[in-house]
Amino acid sequence: MKQYHPLTVAAKRPETRDSVRIALEVPAELQDEFSFQAGxxxxxxxxRDGKTLRRTYSICSVPGDWPLEIGVRVQAGGAFSEYAADELAVGDEILVMPPGGQFHAEPDAGKAKTYLGFAAGSGITPVLSIMATILRDEPDSRFALFYGNRRQSTTMFIDELFALKNRYPDRLQLQFVFSQEDQEFPIAAGRLDADKVRDLYTAFCRGTPADEAFVCGPDTMIDAVSAALVELGLPPEAVHSERFGVPRKTKGSAPEKAAETTGAAVTVVMDGHRKHFDMDPSDDNVVDAAAEHGIELPYSCKGGVCATCRCHVREGEVVMATNYGLEPWEVEAGFVLACQSRPVSAELVLDYDKT
Ligand code: FES
Structure with a gap:
C-alpha cells in the first residue's frame, strides 16, 4: 500500500499572482517509488492548527526529471493552497504519497500521432507534463494545445509553453482562449465549451484528424469538451479526462443512499496484514468508519475524484455514491473508491495490495 513520505521543498516560485510552483526533493532511495507517468x-x-489537510496536485514536470514539481492555484479560503502560497518555505517538509491516477500518457517513440490537449486554468498542470513528454519521447507525433483562461495574467506556465513552442515549432500548436479579455480574433475569445471546441477543431485540425485528446479542467468543461470531441469523431476511449476539484453534485448525479446498505464486518488487507472493524448502516463510507476505529486508510480528496482510496473488493459487495476516479475496466475488475463505498453485504474484505 502506498504511504506518505516526508519530502523537502527544494524550490518555490510564483507562477502567476494566484498560483505557485513547488519543487519537491525526492531522495535517491525513494525515486523508484516516486517515478511517474506524465499526467x-x-x-x-x-x-495545520491540529487538523490534517489533504489535497492532490498534478505533477507538471516530466518523467525522469528531479525534483518533482507541482503547480498550486491559490483558492480564496483554500486552507492548503493559501498555506502553500504564504507559509510553505524552501527547506520545509511536507508529507507526500507516491504518484497515482489513470490520466496519463504512454509515449512510444514508434508512434506518429496527432494529440489534442484542452486545459482550463490550473488544468494545464498535468496536460503540460503530458505534452512535454510526448514531444520529447515521440519525435514523429504532433500536439495541439487549446488553453482557456480568464486573462493572460492568470495563465499558468506561460514561459514553459512558449519555450516548448520554440523547441518544437513544427510539432506543437498553441492556441489560447481568454474569457475576460478582448481578443482580435473571435476564436481566441470565450470559454472552452462545445461550440468553441467545434470552432477550434475546424480551424486547427482540418486535414489532420486527431488520434487522442487529453482534457483537464472543471467538471462542466470536461463534459462539454469530451462530448464535442466524440461528436467530431474521436472514439470515446481516445478522450482522456481529469477533473480537478470535487465535482458539483447535480440532482440525480449520485444514487440516494441505497436502502439496502447494511452494516458489515469489514476486513482490510494492507501490506499483507489484516485489520478488522465493524461498520454501521449509518456510517457514511469505509474510510471514515475505519478512522473511527483507529484505522487510517489512504485518502486525499474524499470526493470520488483522486482515487487515492482505490482498493479491490476481495469478498462481499459495496455501493459507491459517486465515481469520477476509476476507469470502467477498474470497476469491472472489482476496484472501488473506499471514500465513496458503503457495504451491501454482511462481510466485506478490501484489498489495498492488489494493483
Ligand atoms: S480519496 Fe479521492 S477518490 Fe477517495
Missing amino acids: QHLPVSVK
Whole structure:
C-alpha cells in the first residue's frame, strides 16, 4: 500500500499572482517509488492548527526529471493552497504519497500521432507534463494545445509553453482562449465549451484528424469538451479526462443512499496484514468508519475524484455514491473508491495490495 513520505521543498516560485510552483526533493532511495507517468498526481498532507489537510496536485514536470514539481492555484479560503502560497518555505517538509491516477500518457517513440490537449486554468498542470513528454519521447507525433483562461495574467506556465513552442515549432500548436479579455480574433475569445471546441477543431485540425485528446479542467468543461470531441469523431476511449476539484453534485448525479446498505464486518488487507472493524448502516463510507476505529486508510480528496482510496473488493459487495476516479475496466475488475463505498453485504474484505 502506498504511504506518505516526508519530502523537502527544494524550490518555490510564483507562477502567476494566484498560483505557485513547488519543487519537491525526492531522495535517491525513494525515486523508484516516486517515478511517474506524465499526467499523474501527488497526494499531499500537512497538519495545520491540529487538523490534517489533504489535497492532490498534478505533477507538471516530466518523467525522469528531479525534483518533482507541482503547480498550486491559490483558492480564496483554500486552507492548503493559501498555506502553500504564504507559509510553505524552501527547506520545509511536507508529507507526500507516491504518484497515482489513470490520466496519463504512454509515449512510444514508434508512434506518429496527432494529440489534442484542452486545459482550463490550473488544468494545464498535468496536460503540460503530458505534452512535454510526448514531444520529447515521440519525435514523429504532433500536439495541439487549446488553453482557456480568464486573462493572460492568470495563465499558468506561460514561459514553459512558449519555450516548448520554440523547441518544437513544427510539432506543437498553441492556441489560447481568454474569457475576460478582448481578443482580435473571435476564436481566441470565450470559454472552452462545445461550440468553441467545434470552432477550434475546424480551424486547427482540418486535414489532420486527431488520434487522442487529453482534457483537464472543471467538471462542466470536461463534459462539454469530451462530448464535442466524440461528436467530431474521436472514439470515446481516445478522450482522456481529469477533473480537478470535487465535482458539483447535480440532482440525480449520485444514487440516494441505497436502502439496502447494511452494516458489515469489514476486513482490510494492507501490506499483507489484516485489520478488522465493524461498520454501521449509518456510517457514511469505509474510510471514515475505519478512522473511527483507529484505522487510517489512504485518502486525499474524499470526493470520488483522486482515487487515492482505490482498493479491490476481495469478498462481499459495496455501493459507491459517486465515481469520477476509476476507469470502467477498474470497476469491472472489482476496484472501488473506499471514500465513496458503503457495504451491501454482511462481510466485506478490501484489498489495498492488489494493483
Ligand atoms: S480519496 Fe479521492 S477518490 Fe477517495
